[in-house]
Amino acid sequence: MKDCRTPSYTVDADVKVNGHAFTNNSDDSNGSILHGSSTNIVWHKSSVEKIDRQELLQQKGCVIWITGLSGSGKSTVACALTRALHARGKMTYILDGDNVRHGLNRDLTFKAEDRAENIRRIGEIAKLFADAGVICIASVISPYRKDRDTCRSILPDGDFVEVFMDIPLCTCEARDPKGLYKLARAGKIKGFTGIDDPYEAPLNPEIVLQQGEVCPPPEAMAEKVISYLEAKGYLHA
Amino acid sequence: MKDCRTPSYTVDADVKVNGHAFTNNSDDSNGSILHGSSTNIVWHKSSVEKIDRQELLQQKGCVIWITGLSGSGKSTVACALTRALHARGKMTYILDGDNVRHGLNRDLTFKAEDRAENIRRIGEIAKLFADAGVICIASVISPYRKDRDTCRSILPDGDFVEVFMDIPLCTCEARDPKGLYKLARAGKIKGFTGIDDPYEAPLNPEIVLQQGEVCPPPEAMAEKVISYLEAKGYLHA
DSSP, rough: OOOTTOOOOOEEEOOOOTTTOOOOGGGGOSEETTSOOOOOOOOOOOOSSSHHHHHHSOOOOOOEEEEOOSSSSSSHHHHHHHHHHHHHTTTEEEEHHHHHHTTTTTTTTTTTHHHHHHHHHHHHHHHHHHHHEEEEEEEEEOOOOHHHHHHHHTSOOEEEEEEEEEOHHHHHHHHHHTTTHHHHHHTTTSSSSSTTTTOOOOOOOSEEEOOOSSSOHHHHHHHHHHEEEEEETTTTT | OBBSSSSSSSSOOEEEEEEEEOOOOGGGSSEEEEOOTTTOOEEEEOOHHHHHHHHHHTOEEEEEEEEOOOSSSHHHHHHHHHHHHTTTOOOOEEEEHHHHTTTTTTTOOSSSHHHHHHHHHHHHHHHOOOOOOOEEEEOOOOOOHHHHHHHHHTTTTOOEEEEEEEOHHHHHHHHTTSHHHHHHHHHSSSOOOOOTTTOOOOOSSSSEOOSSSSSSOHHHHHHHHHHHHHHHTTTTO
């Protein structure tokens, strides 16, 4: 029997230097190191890794990032996608810009810097879900290319699947499911994407969902995403 | 075939008033409503609900919140727990204070208000994972009762399982796996929990993990948590 005063086990941790000379770190956000930096933090290796969770779930974790104008059908496609994947026994989770604003991002306003922070945080959470092995579906206007590219950059290559809802503004405005375009046109909403704030279309999205003469049903759009995931091997461990 | 100008489908959304008279909302963080509030946001109903994901995973989503001093063995127990649950085919994910500081919370310092924000965000992310159906293991010192209770309050009753690592300071300090107590004693770390900042022990934690004359192996501690989860029905859908 071991005496507990002699450490019977050590914390399973790798020390990362983070570019600082000072490599001692603060355990889970405890204490500030003088003449150190808050970036001096230990990365804990988990004994169950991403690959193990993927094996359990029989899929690969990734982020499906659906971007497009308000009213372009992002949430509708996200729902159709989660339904179709669930029906195949795949584990998904939708991060919706609005939902996250209710919780984690409730401290954020709609100022420019807060909007960027909103997207950054959604990207970071999506990354955690992908690391968990989940197919994480983020449904957010995310109008700026730079913000989306930052989210892409923090994920392993290939794990960020950008889906562009390429629906003309006039169509989105005609739908106006929440009456927001009407308010924006009336000047009651300022900085509304597509009206008085730009939407920067993706330059190289993995998937483009368009309407032709008629708008495909959301299930058909979801199927296009699923075909991509299947082809890239994300629906198997 | 439907003409897309006539909305062929509507966004699947419930409007929540959030205590404001103005119920029109901004789609995924787009635009600021004049004389409105950034809290006026739509909650999107997902077509795959928590109960469906739990059925898929054959478990119930919850948060195991492991709190205790630095060096008390939180991460070690978290790792043993995730290993044991994974071996039973259960889907877990560890949120570690340090890991999250690398990503989502990289903007936070160790100032008092940032520490509270760090815990708030971890609580919100844990809530999302629990909603996803995952058994989310948060391993964070979280020294203040108020911050932990806030995390508890945002979860459905019973879904927040507080695990108190009740290990004496002298033991933690003798272990000092990261050399932090030594630095704190030398005055090189300020505001270190247990040294010059308080640790407020939980008043009614669901589980207390203690050492007696000898320190139980982490697997035995993890088993205590698993017995609790089993008894409360979290290991079945």
